[in-house]
Amino acid sequence: MRTLWSVVFCVFLCLxxxxxxxxxxxxxxxxxxxxxxxxxxxxxLEGELAAGQGLALGxxxxxxxxxxxxxxxxxxxxxxxxxYCPYCQREAPVLNELNELIIKRGLADRLKLxxxxxxxxxxxxxxxxxxxxxxxxxxxxxxxTAHKAMGNVGTPFYYFLKREADGRFRVADSLLxxxxxxxxxxxxxxxxxxxxxxx
Amino acid sequence: xxxxxxxxTACLFLATAPAFAAEDPAFKDxxxxxxxxxxxxxxxxxxxxxxxxxxxxxxLDGSRVRLxxxxxxxxxxxxxxxxxxxxxxxxxxxxxxxxxxxFEANDTxxxxxSVDNVPTLFAWVKQMGGLWxxxxxxxxxxxxxxQTLGILRSEGVAxxxxxxxxxxxxxxxxxxxxxxxxxxxAALVNAMQQLR
Numbered sequence: 295m296r297t298l299w300s301v302v303f304c305v306f307l308c309l310x311x312x313x314x315x316x317x318x319x320x321x322x323x324x325x326x327x328x329x330x331x332x333x334x335x336x337x338x339l340e341g342e343l344a345a346g347q348g349l350a351l352g353x354x355x356x357x358x359x360x361x362x363x364x365x366x367x368x369x370x371x372x373x374x375x376x377x378y379c380p381y382c383q384r385e386a387p388v389l390n391e392l393n394e395l396i397i398k399r400g401l402a403d404r405l406k407l408x409x410x411x412x413x414x415x416x417x418x419x420x421x422x423x424x425x426x427x428x429x430x431x432x433x434x435x436x437x438x439t440a441h442k443a444m445g446n447v448g449t450p451f452y453y454f455l456k457r458e459a460d461g462r463f464r465v466a467d468s469l470l471x472x473x474x475x476x477x478x479x480x481x482x483x484x485x486x487x488x489x490x491x492x493x
Numbered sequence: 494x495x496x497x498x499x500x501x502t503a504c505l506f507l508a509t510a511p512a513f514a515a516e517d518p519a520f521k522d523x524x525x526x527x528x529x530x531x532x533x534x535x536x537x538x539x540x541x542x543x544x545x546x547x548x549x550x551x552x553l554d555g556s557r558v559r560l561x562x563x564x565x566x567x568x569x570x571x572x573x574x575x576x577x578x579x580x581x582x583x584x585x586x587x588x589x590x591x592x593x594x595x596f597e598a599n600d601t602x603x604x605x606x607s608v609d610n611v612p613t614l615f616a617w618v619k620q621m622g623g624l625w626x627x628x629x630x631x632x633x634x635x636x637x638x639x640q641t642l643g644i645l646r647s648e649g650v651a652x653x654x655x656x657x658x659x660x661x662x663x664x665x666x667x668x669x670x671x672x673x674x675x676x677x678x679a680a681l682v683n684a685m686q687q688l689r
Contacts, residue, residue, distance in 0.1 A: 319521075320521060320584060321521060323526070376584075376588075377588045377591065377678075378584045378585060378587055378588035378675065379584065379587070380520070380587045380621070380622060383587065383591055413675070415677060415678065415679045416679075417678060417679040417682060418588070418678050418679070421588075421591060421592050421595065421678075422591065424594075425591045425592075425594075436677075
């Protein structure tokens with residue numbers, strides 16, 4: 295009996311100790327994320343896309359700026375990142391893994407992963423893209439316009455968005471900080487949005 | 494019994510710890526919150542085209558960093574930050590830390606500078622996860638280089654400034670930035686590219 299209580303106490307101690315630094319994110323003091331269930335703002339998307347990325351997103355010839363609602367997707371995973379955020383730097387390989395999983399699980403037609411570089415210019419986004427070989431579309435947001443509209447969130451920050459019948463996106467879920475695993479995050483997106491995998 | 498207790502605790506701690514351990518996750522929790530400050534608080538004493546004043550400062554690895562080390566060899570970008578352990582500064586050099594190739598492509602060395610002393614800078618950079626570029630301390634005589642350049646603020650810290658010096662030791666770019674915001678990296682990169 296005493297051993298059992300010792301184990302319970304140990305578990306509590308460990309969870310409490312790790313909870314103190316569980317959120318791996320550059321936090322923002324005035325963060326006010328768009329609530330789950332709310333309509334997501336139709337952000338203006340700027341920057342430069344790699345060849346082929348525009349087509350996949352339904353942007354003819356990759357012509358920017360465009361808006362979030364103009365993207366060809368039923369579900370969007372929006373990651374708010376910054377080249378300057380050490381947590382986003384460490385998250386980059388996991389983001390690549392997530393992108394590969396989306397393709398591998400036959401979700402790429404309906405579910406798109408995009409990044410928005412909070413306060414990052416085209417050049418700064420490009421530094422991040424090249425450094426980590428990012429294959430999914432990254433948009434710049436030098437003046438923090440999109441960042442402000444998204445609630446001045448810390449980085450990395452994830453929004454899972456589901457398209458409504460009227461074309462707008464609604465927040466299905468959100469997450470501050472590094473994901474535990476790409477597979478886990480994708481499972482969560484599938485569950486929260488109901489997007490179906492290709493059999 | 495006590496041994497078993499510690500063994501179980503250690504195992505569970507590792508099992509429940511965050512997956513990433515390369516950088517100390519306590520880094521963000523160690524950052525001192527700063528109120529919005531006067532954007533700039535000094536008067537520049539140099540301009541583009543002037544020779545860069547000589548300097549000889551201690552670096553974090555115990556060596557000295559001198560302007561003479563770079564003359565005739567590399568362009569030199571100096572990144573002054575106001576203070577270690579503060580928000581904007583702690584989110585500036587990590588960005589430069591993934592841009593090494595850009596500096597190299599433009600034949601430019603990067604030097605980080607602050608008026609903090611060496612031990613403070615050492616601890617800060619270490620907890621940041623390390624940097625590829627050298628960092629030097631302009632602590633003593635306090636902020637002498639910053640003062641010579643005219644970027645020492647009245648509260649005793651340097652401005653957030655970027656200064657680019659060419660291989661002849663001539664200043665080619667100056668950005669004394671709003672201390673509350675991060676400088677646009679593209680402006681520095683453009684200036685480096687113009688030296689090619």
